[in-house]
Amino acid sequence: MLSQDTITAIADELAEAEKSRSTVPLLTARYPEMTIEDSYAVQNEWRRRGIAAGRRPVGRKIGLTSKVMQAATGITEPDYGAIFSDMVYENGSVIDHSRFSNVRIEVELAFVLGKDLHGPDVTVFDVMDATDYVIPALEILSSRIEMDGRTIVDTISDNAAMGAMVYGGTPTKPHDVDLRWVSALLYRNETIEESGVAAAVLNHPAVGVAWLANKLAQHGDSLQAGEIILAGSFTRPMWVSAGDTVLCDYGEMGTVTCRFN
Secondary structure, eight states: OOOOOHHHHHHHHHHHHHHHHHBOHHHHOOOOOOOHHHHHHHHHHHHHHHHHTOOOOOEEEEOBBBBHHHHHTTOOOOOEEEEEEEGEEOOTTEEEESSSSOOEEEEEEEEEEEBBBOSHHHHHHHHHHEEEEEEEEEEEOOOOOOOOOHHHHHHHHHHGGGEEEEEOOOBBOSSSOOOOEEEEEETTTTTTEEEEGGGTOOOOOOOOHHHHHHHHHHTTTOOTTTTTOOOOOOOEEEETTTTOEEEEEEEOOEEEEEEOO
């Protein structure tokens, strides 16, 4: 385990990179002994500072839950990150591209909880019972650590590359649709770039939420009613630039769109 001073120094470095829209060298290259638990300690320090500064936590994101995402990153296990209220955009928002680094879009379903979920031993059935509704969402990825050669330790330390999210479409009760078969078509500037089906997320997107509840229990934490949980992407990340318009069509669940300036 890294010392608390080292964890604080890494958190300082990432905070400066976020502020300056820059990237830092790979943590694993500089701290080869760094573990997954060390990286979550860095992330928790970042989250603690956000709360102390008055930012309001509203949920969590789950990353690297699908084979396409694992293949795209070379990382083979899920991770999670924190979401603050100032990271959540409404459908149709115009978003400042320069707020983020290495900007990409992912296609996801967001679970809004109506009940608490306390691990361990949370199952997909518990998640379905605890979910108030599911809504289409786009995740905006922002990487503050250089991308080539990243490991899961780098990614977790970087709040799982969470930049922001955009929600839209139609809020849907989890039992009113077969969540495994929710499909999406992702467009950039009127051209289709990616498509996918939600079963790509661990065979059922609710499985990711169950994984998160159980993983948080290992860290003495849990999921609370009212939280938004991004369940993981079922397409590859799509690069976006300033001036791009993004639209994702989820069929009967509606559309999500945003524009970057």
